[in-house]
Amino acid sequence: MLVPLWVWLATIGGLLVLLAIDLVIVDRKPHEVTVGEAGRWVAFYVACAVAFGAGLWAFAGGTAAGEFFAGYITEYSLSIDNLFVFLIIMSAFAVPKVHQHKVLLVGIVLALVMRGIFIAVGAVAIAKFSAVFFLFGAFLIYTAVKLSREGLGEDEEYEENALTRFARRILPVTDRYHGGASVVRVDGKRFFTPMFIVMIAIGTADLLFAVDSIPAIFGLTKEPFLVFTANAFALMGLRQLYFLLGGLLRRLVYLPIGLAVILGFIGVKLILEALHENSLPFINGGEPVPVPEIGIAVSLAVIVVVLAITTVASLIKSKRDAAAAPAVPAATGTPAGGVPAAGADADEPVQDPVRHKG
Incomplete structure (x- = not known):
């Protein structure tokens, strides 16, 4: 699948326009996002992804569209992992709603920037070393086993x-x-706020998620354009999905098992493809191994x-479980991260105590 440069530029430009619209409409004034508002935005982004997939079907064929939708659904489901960690981080730092x-x-x-870098590196590695699929497949199977044993860790406490x-x-x-400031001046001196630390925590979490998700989608398509767009559309709706699902996330008790099955399946698919294109001298004398291939359908x-x-x-x-369990009163406590709980005065730009470096 040869993708012209202008298609890349047009796609990236369109994604930037979507982000700008989201930024202007949702972020024009700090407010608590309602379930209804989040639901409308999630529906909008899903519709955009479906429209993009339909365009691929019309101009690039059913195979490309199928690979995009498989990658999009996989990345969207793996993004639930992101949401669990985001919930933990937001709670630990008591970020005002x-x-x-x-x-x-x-x-x-x-996440978009880091995944773009990982996709570029992965595409080059796959083009030069077909045996990298063995590594990707083994890594995904290992991740699947680990996930099935440990779960998503939604009940764990956040550790910086x-x-x-x-x-x-x-x-x-x-x-x-x-407020929403990352840097402020107190008594004429510049200080960072907890918001800046939260963004560092979110960014490092995104880096770990990219390491897991990129090999998974390369198991469904080798085309960098489809890998990038599937990731982009999945991530674009992630922010609204966070507010839409909320407490529902903790009800998806079997999700770790489902994600483990998917990752394990893709890992096996990658290894089969690596065997089918084998060039390693210590496997079948460097000749391809006649194994079945798993189609995109x-x-x-x-x-x-x-x-x-x-x-x-x-x-x-x-x-x-909810019907069988007695009602439990909500617990209160001090959040982690050294940040006071969000309240009526959480955003007041007052002359506050400062935690100095050292």
């Missing part, structure tokens, strides 16, 4: 990573949020069926 959408926007932009701890140590950070069907089964099973189990 009216500013959570800004943090998510920064996280999505960082090395980069976040380093930033706290060397930078002067205020103890309070100052089968891949798409497996992904959709697995997600449907795990989602329905999760909701049924959660409903039964």
